[in-house]
Amino acid sequence: MANPVLGILTLYLNDKGLLEEKSVYAKMTSAGARIGLNVIVFTPQDVDERNGRINALIYKPDTRNWQRRSVRFPNMIYDRCRIQRSKRFEQLLAFRKKYGHLTFLNRPLRNKWTVYRTLGKVAAFRPHLPATRLYTSSDDVNALLAKYPLVYLKPINGTGGRGILRIEKMRNGTLLLQGRDHSRRIIEPMRISRDRLSAELRKWEKKGEKYIAQQGLNIKLPNGRVHDYRMLVQKNGSGEWEVTGCAGRVGPPRSITSNLHGGGEAAPMNALLRRWVGSEAALRQIRETAERFGISVARHLESTYDALCELALDLAIDRSGRVWLLEVNPKPAREVFARAGEKDVYRRAITRPLEYALWLHRQKRSGRSDRSRHADNDASQNFSSQFEHRSSVGGEALPEPMPAMAGD
Ligand SMILES: Nc1ncnc2c1ncn2[C@@H]1O[C@H](COP(=O)(O)OP(=O)(O)OP(=O)(O)O)[C@@H](O)[C@H]1O
Ligand SMILES: [Mg+2]
Incomplete structure (x- = not known):
């Protein structure tokens, strides 16, 4: 039987067809081929509405080049699209709506504020959530400054450390403002009096953007550089949540964020944590707590919202060893593991969503055959339910996921 097809849904970054993670998708295609999964890459712009086909990008591992080909709709979709302010993003929203009946490995999560409130409802998570x-x-x-010496201001839809401001209470009653502007450039640190804060924040805000104000954690290493951890939690080939890896990130000098795109460096978690906590026993305990927490968060968000196949948690660990959640990323990059020298974790991070897709496909098929057996046995009573398997919205026929890649 032909391999099932996974469609990676992405967005062009500009009008020239630039794709952000093309090299990762090439690796996914090669890894997919090894386990019996065909991978195609497409954007909403590549969907041909007239004939219900996709003008997809397909990587050929043997010749190492990309080809454009018209193919049928994939069996499953892995959504890698991040928010951008563009017409392309509008097209994506329309695509997700129109083809919502297809099988997605992951559905969009919510903004930082909504996710925070969702997690805050669970008592066991609260000790890990900064105010x-x-x-x-x-x-x-x-x-917040009345309670904590440090506050972070972050856009609720921000990514990559853009538009983040750190406000620190100084001993003489002044405030130190540091951060990155909305293009991620490091801004000149500023010392201001308390009564200037309101005016400075108004200058800082970007129109149309919403922010959260968050208790800041002191995560400066003795050399003055900030650090935190990125934990990747993924569904595996048995459909279960598992921690794939966790790596440290150290921000560049003068930066208040650790993001790799902002010049941060990656390091293995243990190596970094050893510089921060006393004993190996404490280190083990922190890792265990963080991993249990990561899996619980993934489970909870999946059950509250919708399908998910992976999440990356940005974690801060304070001097007392307490684990804090800074942010949840539903579309995580995996580069941190390669950069930390953890090749096996990096490889697993790439193959797990593919193994999960295969598992999901098998589940769907066995579920479907169970259902149709049931329908056959009880045809008269289940007559109408058979029609529910047909994909049709408002009388409009929609493309069914096809088992094979056209032209293959
Ligand atoms: N409350 C906080 N205390 C200390 N440092 C923080 C805090 N919030 C954020 N940071 C620092 O800023 C970095 C970026 O913040 P955050 O992860 O919330 O947003 P983002 O990186 O812009 O989003 P994304 O990870 O989706 O790209 C963190 O990795 C961390 O280094
Ligand atoms: Mg982050």
């Missing part, structure tokens, strides 16, 4: 408020004015920052 956070939706930012509406400098009052929100002042309320």
Whole structure:
């Protein structure tokens, strides 16, 4: 039987067809071929509505080049699209709506504020969540500064460390403002008096952007550079959540964020953690706590929202060894593991979603054959339910996922 097909749904970054993670998708295609899964890459722009086909990009491992080919809809979709302000993103929203009946490995998560509130409802998660408020004015920052010496201001839809401001209370009552602008450039540190805060924040805010104000964690290493951890939690080939790996990130000098795209460096978790906590026993305990927490968060978000196949948690570990969740990323890059020298973890990070896709495909097929057996046995009573298997919305016929890649 022909291999099932996984479609990686992505977005062009510009009008020239630039794709962000093309080399990762090439690796996924090669890895998929080894386990019996065909991989295609496409964007909503590549969907040909007239004939219900996709003008997809397909990587050929033997010749190492990409080809454009018209293919049928894939059996499953792996959504890698991140928010961008463009017409392309509007097209994506329309695609997700129109083809919502297809099998997606993952559905969009929510913004930082909504995810925070969802997790905050679970008592067991609360000790790991820094105090956070939706930012509406400098009052929100002042309320946090009354309790904590450090506050971070972050866009609720921000990525890559853009538009993040760190506000630190100094001994003489002034405030130190540091951060990155909305293009990720490091801004000149500024010392201001408390009564200037409101005016400075207004200058900082970007129109149309919403922010959260969050208790800041002191994660500066003795050399003054900030550090944190990225934990990748993925569904495996048995459909279960598992921690694939966790790696440290150290920000560049003068940076208040650790993101690799902002010049951060990766390091194995243990090596970094050893510079921070006393004993090996403490280190083991922290890792265990962090891993249990990561899996619980993934399970909870999946059950609250919708399908998920992976998440990356940005974690801070304070001096006392407490694990804090800074952020949940539903579309994680895997580069941190390659850069930390953890080749096996990197490889697993690439193959796990593929193994999970195969598992899901098998589940669907056996579920479907169970259902149709049931329907055959009880045809008269289940007559109408057979029609529910047909993909049709508002009378409009929609393409069915096809088992084989056209032209193959
Ligand atoms: N509350 C905080 N305390 C200390 N440092 C923080 C805090 N929040 C964020 N940071 C630092 O800023 C970095 C970026 O913040 P965050 O992960 O929340 O947003 P982002 O990186 O822009 O989003 P994404 O990870 O989706 O690209 C963190 O990795 C961490 O180094
Ligand atoms: Mg982050």
